[in-house]
Amino acid sequence: MSAVYNPTIAAITLRGLLGRRRSLLIALPPALLLALTIGLRLSTDINSGRDFGWPGVVLGQIGLVTLLPLTAMIIGTSVLGTEVDDSSILHLLATPVSRATVLTTKWIVASAATLVFAVVPIAVASFIATSGYVDNPGPFDTYAMPIKGDASEAVGVIVAAVVGAVVYSAFFLFLSVVTKRSVAVTLIYILVWESLLTRQVSGLRLLSIGQYELGLADQIGHLPNLGAHLTLGTSVVMSVVFTLFALIYGTRRLQSFRVSGEAA
Amino acid sequence: MSAETATPSGVIHDIGYRTYDGERIGRLGIVRALYWHSLRSAWGLGRGPKAKVVPFMALVIMCLPAVANAFSVSRTGIRAIAYDEYMNSFQLVLVLYLAAVTPELISRDIRNRTLPLYFSRALRRTDYPLAKVSALITAMLGLTAVPELLLYIGTIGSRHGASEVWSETRAFLPGLELAAVYSVTFAILAAVLSCYTGRRAFATGAVAVFFFGTWVVSSAMVHLTGFRPHYHHNPDGNGYFVQPHDPGIGPKISGLLNPANMIEGMKEWIVGRAPKDAEIPYPGAFGAVYLAALVALCALALFLLMRRYQKASLL
Numbered sequence A: 001m002s003a004v005y006n007p008t009i010a011a012i013t014l015r016g017l018l019g020r021r022r023s024l025l026i027a028l029p030p031a032l033l034l035a036l037t038i039g040l041r042l043s044t045d046i047n048s049g050r051d052f053g054w055p056g057v058v059l060g061q062i063g064l065v066t067l068l069p070l071t072a073m074i075i076g077t078s079v080l081g082t083e084v085d086d087s088s089i090l091h092l093l094a095t096p097v098s099r100a101t102v103l104t105t106k107w108i109v110a111s112a113a114t115l116v117f118a119v120v121p122i123a124v125a126s127f128i129a130t131s132g133y134v135d136n137p138g139p140f141d142t143y144a145m146p147i148k149g150d151a152s153e154a155v156g157v158i159v160a161a162v163v164g165a166v167v168y169s170a171f172f173l174f175l176s177v178v179t180k181r182s183v184a185v186t187l188i189y190i191l192v193w194e195s196l197l198t199r200q201v202s203g204l205r206l207l208s209i210g211q212y213e214l215g216l217a218d219q220i221g222h223l224p225n226l227g228a229h230l231t232l233g234t235s236v237v238m239s240v241v242f243t244l245f246a247l248i249y250g251t252r253r254l255q256s257f258r259v260s261g262e263a264a
Numbered sequence B: 001m002s003a004e005t006a007t008p009s010g011v012i013h014d015i016g017y018r019t020y021d022g023e024r025i026g027r028l029g030i031v032r033a034l035y036w037h038s039l040r041s042a043w044g045l046g047r048g049p050k051a052k053v054v055p056f057m058a059l060v061i062m063c064l065p066a067v068a069n070a071f072s073v074s075r076t077g078i079r080a081i082a083y084d085e086y087m088n089s090f091q092l093v094l095v096l097y098l099a100a101v102t103p104e105l106i107s108r109d110i111r112n113r114t115l116p117l118y119f120s121r122a123l124r125r126t127d128y129p130l131a132k133v134s135a136l137i138t139a140m141l142g143l144t145a146v147p148e149l150l151l152y153i154g155t156i157g158s159r160h161g162a163s164e165v166w167s168e169t170r171a172f173l174p175g176l177e178l179a180a181v182y183s184v185t186f187a188i189l190a191a192v193l194s195c196y197t198g199r200r201a202f203a204t205g206a207v208a209v210f211f212f213g214t215w216v217v218s219s220a221m222v223h224l225t226g227f228r229p230h231y232h233h234n235p236d237g238n239g240y241f242v243q244p245h246d247p248g249i250g251p252k253i254s255g256l257l258n259p260a261n262m263i264e265g266m267k268e269w270i271v272g273r274a275p276k277d278a279e280i281p282y283p284g285a286f287g288a289v290y291l292a293a294l295v296a297l298c299a300l301a302l303f304l305l306m307r308r309y310q311k312a313s314l315l
Helices: A007-018 A022-043 A054-085 A089-094 A099-130 A152-178 A182-200 A202-207 A209-221 A232-255 B026-042 B049-076 B083-089 B091-111 B115-119 B127-156 B162-194 B200-224 B249-257 B259-271 B284-308
Strands: B230-233 B239-242
Touching (some): A022 A099, A054 A152, A054 B200, A152 A209, A182 B200, B026 B127, B083 B162, B091 B162, B091 B200, B127 B162, B127 B284, B162 B259, B200 B249, B200 B259, B259 B284
Antiparallel strands (some): B230 B239
């Protein structure tokens, strides 16, 4: 059995994740994104003079920075959090499987589920939104970069979404190891840290996963209106650092995991 | 078991139970107790320190701009944040608070199956959700009205003369009313969103995804459907920005997609103007639709909430 992936744990986790009506609930926001993209695509001519530059806003602000973290939150906190909640984590921890394997397996499952439920819809939406871009100078692109008119905009968004899914999953999994109330803490991160504080204090961009995604998408695809601020190098390095920190420190915390009763 | 006490006949073991023959507080008393208990637990009072973290963190974050404003006004005379933009700017904190607290109030009773205990008393089916929602609204008022009040106090501290204080008060009162509208709307919607599941985590997720998701989509749609300057391309490759004179119907409808934007549109309609950097364009006569939609949404949510507690399957 490999050291990073345990198929039995993966199967149990996946069953717990998708077993009930919950998976329908996760599938609802991506469907909304696709409907929005198709509607906008049909109703606007993106190569005309009256272009509003909407693909950047829809794919970046709605897809990458809102849909992806929320989906990753629902998935990332339920692969481990529900087991902590009903204390069935004890059975898992009592097995002779190394804690690192438990964590990485759950991380792989969470990443894969986020890929399916968030990244695939974003990928489809990005092709719908940007295919047929001929020459758009990007009216609100502060750098006024010419759009190359190939698939690179879509590729940029997709790469960013894949990276985002992996990093978000690692980080939210880490949060559900560290805290009892993982959903609340995750929400604090998404709502207060990424959406409220990062908007006001520009230095926090360096510690915000959403900004890494936007930086990646912008550097690869130059899609206007993304609102990206970080460079490619910073985004890649910080993504790797975030993931490694979450996995290594998460493993350490899982090794000394303490199960208490209902938190007072 | 002693023979001296008035032993009724036919009792095999008298282990000393006595029936309660004092005054019974009845339905109103139960509702009041339920309200008070819910209000306390909405702020984590009477519970452990962990339950107090999110509510009081939210309150501190909400109050920070008001405190910063007090310094700003006293030093430079410049107001940091307007009364009627406060709630909209920091609505994510309200969402965070509700997402953390509403499931505590509503989902826990479903999960722990304590509802039969409540309904076996002299409590009507509609009393329970009403008590919970009013407690939630009151708790939200603490989170919305206290920062407004701090903002007001911090500002009039640097104002001189009765007329200045009076004009400040006239600006403050609409802000307070707006805080009340936000509290009522958000509390009712959050309550109905979390009354369908006993799992706290799901209810938290539902509340957060609903408010945050619709807000992002609605705000983006307001901008994308025309309420922003767009770039006009010339054939020679140059171009210029065009500010749309009339935003059209698109942004106004997009504003209806989110409760906070709905409140903003209604506010602008009632006040009769929109600030330059408003999230929602001035709706004009369309404002009546905002008001109607808001009332209808709250009524529908209340109706669903009431109907939920009529269901026997809940027990």
